[in-house]
Amino acid sequence: MEACDVLIVGGGPAGSTCAWQLKKAGLDVVILDKQTFPRHKVCAGWVTPAVLTSLEVDYNDYAKDHIIQPITSFITGMIGGKEIRTEYKAVVSYGIRRGEFDHYLLKRADVRTDEGVKLEEIRRDGQHWIVNNKYRTPLVIGAGGHFCPIARFMGAKPGSKEAAVKAQEVEFLMSEQQKTQCSVAEETPELYFCPDLLGYGWIFRKGDYLNIGLGRQDNHSLSKHVTRFVDDLVARGKVPGDIKEKFLGHAYLLYGDSPRKIVDDGMLLIGDSIGLAYPQSGEGIRPAIESGLLAAKAIIAANKQYDRKTMDNYINMLTQRLGKMEKQTASPFTETFLPKITQFVGKQILSNRWASRHIVIDRWFLHNNQAPLRA
Ligand SMILES: Cc1cc2nc3c(=O)[nH]c(=O)nc-3n(C[C@H](O)[C@H](O)[C@H](O)COP(=O)(O)OP(=O)(O)OC[C@H]3O[C@@H](n4cnc5c(N)ncnc54)[C@H](O)[C@@H]3O)c2cc1C
Structure with missing residues (x-):
């Protein structure tokens, strides 16, 4: 049996951010992830400058070996409707490729990783957890995204009555010919809302990579909405008509819609495993890394007392930062x-x-x- 101070299930932005801070504080951390990094993650890959600041990622350093697309303007509107261009004098956002970004953050955390390994089993042994019959730890963090097995262990039922956003996305490297059929500018992502306003689609070019997707708050006919959106984009000459890559789907909960429990004795959740995405935009990377930072702070302050009452401090920090966990009405x-x-x-x-x-x-x-x- 291998001992560790904290075992994190999931090496996405939430898990790697939390691990990075815990390691800096001298804790022995293991990250378990069912995939091997670099791995694909269904995502548009749009991050605000606040994300880089919180992560202390230097743009120039990151840009040396990775794609990072500066954004200085947006086009917005309704699908099939009038377009409005909003320009800025400076860079206001970035586009990254999730496979690269998540791998960079995981390596930077500099902790032990167990990749390509699913969480199979978790059981209590006194004040400790035994995970996969391999690790013994007093604290387990669930950072496994929307379908996180630790969230399920704590009672979450993804896919049941939870009001999740469902989204589909494709990202591919355009051929020379496809580039000539794409009128989307690298520095100008385009966002188009569905006529019923229950979701929106996006086109986002990062260098020669094109990312197209659409997410909706209802459960019906997502594929049809995606097809209609893409057909409209092709008709307007925005994207090539011969996309061969498959759209992949995923889900997430918006902050305020999540009924999930956040802490328990020796256990807590961060990122999408709770459901923290901003209700207005669906941006989930920023709240995921913020929850990772706050969880690390609460864990360090807890000084090895990981009972539920002590760890409630993490919930207090989270609600102070993101607002009360209730239906948000800002949008x-x-x-x-x-x-x-x-x-x-x-x-x-x-x-x-x-x-x-x-x-x-x-x-x-x-x-x-x-x-x-x-x-
Ligand atoms: C189509 C789409 C587009 C999006 N676009 C954006 C965007 O442009 N900008 C933005 O900010 N947010 C976006 N989001 C949301 C964003 O992707 C998430 O909020 C973010 O990835 C959450 O990070 P996380 O670390 O909590 O979880 P994840 O990034 O999902 O990481 C979870 C990790 O846990 C691992 N895991 C899962 N199950 C197990 C298991 N059983 N055992 C071991 N490991 C496991 C996974 O392999 C994964 O590596 C988008 C979401 C979707 C679906």
Whole structure:
């Protein structure tokens, strides 16, 4: 049996960020992940500068060996509708490739990893957990994303009554011919909302890689919405018509919609395993890494007392940062009551130049009103 101070299940941004901080504080950490890194992750790969600041990632250093696409403008609108261009004088966001980004963060955490290994078994032994009959640890962190096995162990039932966002995405390297059929500019991601405002699609070019996707808050006919969106993009000459790669799907919970338990004796969750994505944009990387930083802080402060009551401190930190865990009402797009008024207001916002800049982009997508969290 191998002993460790903390065992983290999941080496995505939440898990690797938490591990990075715990290691710096002198704890012996193991990350278990069912995949071997670098691994693909279904994601648009858009990150705000706050993410790089919180992670202490230097743009120039990262850019030496990885794709990182600076963003200086956006095009927004409704699918099939008028386009509004919002430009900035400086870089306001970045595009990364998740396979590269997550691998970089995992290596940088510099902890023991057990890759290509699923969580198979977890049982209690006094004040410790025995994981996969291999590791003995007083604290297990669930960072396994939406379907995290530790979240399930704590009672979560993904796919049941949880109101998850379902999304599909494809990312591929364009051929020379496909590049000539793509009118999307690298520094200008395009976001188009569904007519019922229950979701949006995006096109995002990172160098020669093209990422196309669409996510919705309802459960019906996601593939049809994706097909309609892509057909519209092809018809407008935005993307090539011969995409051979398959769209892949995944789900996540928006903050405020998650019924999941966050801490238990010797156990806590971070990132998508709780459901922390911003309700307005679905941005999940920033809250995932912030939860990783806060969990590390709470664990270090707990001084090896990992009972539920002590670890409630982590929940307090999380709600202080992200707001109360209740349905968020900041966006008309996530409101379900008075749908007609909501849709009317939403469409007005999306067709107005000022509102597109100051509400849709600055507030909902860039979260400019919240300073980066620092370790
Ligand atoms: C289509 C789509 C597009 C998105 N686009 C964006 C975007 O542009 N920007 C943004 O900020 N957010 C985006 N998100 C959300 C973002 O991807 C997540 O919020 C983020 O990845 C959460 O990080 P995490 O570390 O919590 O989980 P994950 O990144 O999901 O990592 C979980 C890890 O756990 C491992 N794991 C899972 N199960 C097990 C198991 N049984 N045993 C061992 N290991 C396991 C997995 O292999 C994985 O490596 C998008 C989501 C989707 C679905």
